[in-house]
Amino acid sequence: MKAVTKAKRRxxxxxxxxxxxxxxxxxxIPTAEPVVVTEAGTIETEPEPTNGNGDVxxxxxxxxxxxxxxxxxxxxxxxxxxxxxxxxxxxxxxxxYRGKRDEGLSSKDAATFANK
Numbered sequence: 001m002k003a004v005t006k007a008k009r010r011x012x013x014x015x016x017x018x019x020x021x022x023x024x025x026x027x028x029i030p031t032a033e034p035v036v037v038t039e040a041g042t043i044e045t046e047p048e049p050t051n052g053n054g055d056v057x058x059x060x061x062x063x064x065x066x067x068x069x070x071x072x073x074x075x076x077x078x079x080x081x082x083x084x085x086x087x088x089x090x091x092x093x094x095x096x097y098r099g100k101r102d103e104g105l106s107s108k109d110a111a112t113f114a115n116k
Contacts, residue, residue: 059087065094079111 036044057069057076066072075097076084084090093114100110 056084056087056090060090060094063091063094065091065098075107075111079107079114081111081115 038044055069057066057072060066060072060076061069066075072090072094075094076090079097080090080093082089082093084093096114097110100113101107105113
């Protein structure tokens, strides 16, 4: 039923000349991230956190806590609520998060624990 409804909605939007995704379809795209659009139509982005000597995400990789900078960025931006602009904060958070993930907790539960 859900697929049929989405197909009908997609067809209707396409016929009206509005052939882009609607809000119900965005959640099915794994790499989709919410953004803030200003009145002028530009997208506001968060500044990339750095420590002045390099990327925080790469520092997490260098500490052996993530496979690559993209995975580190994904985990930190999606789950970390304690702040990660400082390299040490990012590494400490990721240590707790990865430890709980290795114990078998879900990403969300491990992040909740790490944020405490």
